[in-house]
Structure formats: C-alpha cells, structure tokens
Amino acid sequence: MLSKGFDQGRGLNLPATRWYRSLPAAGLHRPEALGPARYWLQVPGSFTRALKQQCQLDFQVDVCREGFGRPSREEANTLNLANRQLAWIREVRLVGDGRPWVLARTVIPLDCLQGRGRALRHLGNKPLGVFLFSSRQWQRGELETGITLQPDHGQPRLARRSLFYRHHHRLMVCEYLLPELYR
Ligand SMILES: C=C(O[C@@H]1C=C(C(=O)O)C=C[C@H]1O)C(=O)O
Numbered sequence: 001m002l003s004k005g006f007d008q009g010r011g012l013n014l015p016a017t018r019w020y021r022s023l024p025a026a027g028l029h030r031p032e033a034l035g036p037a038r039y040w041l042q043v044p045g046s047f048t049r050a051l052k053q054q055c056q057l058d059f060q061v062d063v064c065r066e067g068f069g070r071p072s073r074e075e076a077n078t079l080n081l082a083n084r085q086l087a088w089i090r091e092v093r094l095v096g097d098g099r100p101w102v103l104a105r106t107v108i109p110l111d112c113l114q115g116r117g118r119a120l121r122h123l124g125n126k127p128l129g130v131f132l133f134s135s136r137q138w139q140r141g142e143l144e145t146g147i148t149l150q151p152d153h154g155q156p157r158l159a160r161r162s163l164f165y166r167h168h169h170r171l172m173v174c175e176y177l178l179p180e181l182y183r
Contacts, residue, residue: 048129
C-alpha cells in the first residue's frame with residue numbers, strides 16, 4: 001500500500017526506460033537521440049530555464065501527482081535506497097504556450113526533506129529547477145540518456161536523468177521529452 005497523499009490513479013504512466021551513461025551509446029539503440037533531440041538531452045543548467053526561453057507566451061508546471069510513494073526497484077538501486085523504502089515522488093508536466101513538452105518525475109529520499117529540504121514538499125507549481133539551481137548547496141551529477149521501451153504513439157521515446165547532491169543527500173530528476181519538442 002502507498003501511504004496517504006500519493007494518488008496512484010493520476011500519474012504520468014511513463015514507459016519503462018533503459019538508461020545509458022553516454023548519449024552516443026543510447027544513440028546506437030535509438031538514432032533520433034543524435035538528431036535535434038540532442039540539444040535537449042544535453043542542455044546544461046536548468047531545463048525549466050531552457051524551456052522557458054523557447055516559449056513565446058507562458059510557461060507553467062502542471063503537477064500531476066505528488067506525495068510519499070515507493071520508487072521502482074531500479075530507482076531505489078540508483079539512489080542507494082533500501083528496496084520498498086518510501087520517498088517523496090513528484091510527477092509534473094512542463095507546459096509552454098499551452099502545450100506539454102516534457103514529463104518529469106523526481107524521486108526525493110526522506111533524508112532530503114529535512115531542514116531547508118522541507119520546501120521540497122511544498123513546491124506546488126513552482127519549478128523544482130528554480131529551487132535546485134538557486135541554491136549553491138545542490139550539485140548536479142552526470143546526465144544519463146534514457147531510451148523508452150515500446151513507447152505508445154505520442155509517448156516519450158527519449159529521456160534524461162541525473163542525480164543532484166547536497167552533502168551526503170541525493171535526489172533524482174528524470175525528464176522525458178515529448179516528441180513534439182524536437183521534431
Ligand atoms: C531539475 C529541473 O527541474 C525541472 C522542474 C521539475 C518540477 O518542477 O518538478 C522537474 C524536473 C525539471 O524538468 C530543471 O529545471 O532542470
């Protein structure tokens with residue numbers, strides 16, 4: 001059972017994803033990673049900021065689901081969490097000029113939620129990127145490239161993810177590119 005606050009019904013329904021340390025390695029399996037999508041897969045700094053710059057009218061973060069839940073086994077391994085350990089999970093759509101461009105899933109282990117990290121539970125529609133990149137305490141790790149497995153039409157085919165570190169704390173941000181973003 002998931003704890004109260006995490007609404008299982010309203011999630012992003014993201015396809016299973018295989019993650020690669022290098023973008024060229026991912027490109028061998030899905031060559032479109034090496035085309036125009038490459039810019040978005042590697043854009044440095046805040047993704048929110050880069051996307052806002054492309055929008056003519058407005059940009060917003062649309063929260064689909066947020067609360068305590070269980071990360072997948074693979075996410076737990078990547079974050080060094082015990083299997084079935086709860087974490088704060090946030091799933092959002094990044095919407096620009098009225099259209100969704102990116103789906104993002106963030107897994108925040110409980111130890112990150114203490115002290116100033118309490119704010120992470122109360123972001124609402126404020127982009128997480130603004131919080132992470134406005135604090136010098138959080139450092140981003142290496143970007144990985146994701147290839148989704150058997151995506152349905154309109155589902156994301158490519159993704160990126162990275163860990164963010166603050167002292168011994170770490171959280172994980174995954175960003176799935178909707179095909180319209182780069183086609
Ligand atoms: C990490 C960033 O934060 C973005 C905003 C998110 C949110 O508000 O949940 C999630 C993922 C990112 O696309 C960023 O801007 O780089």
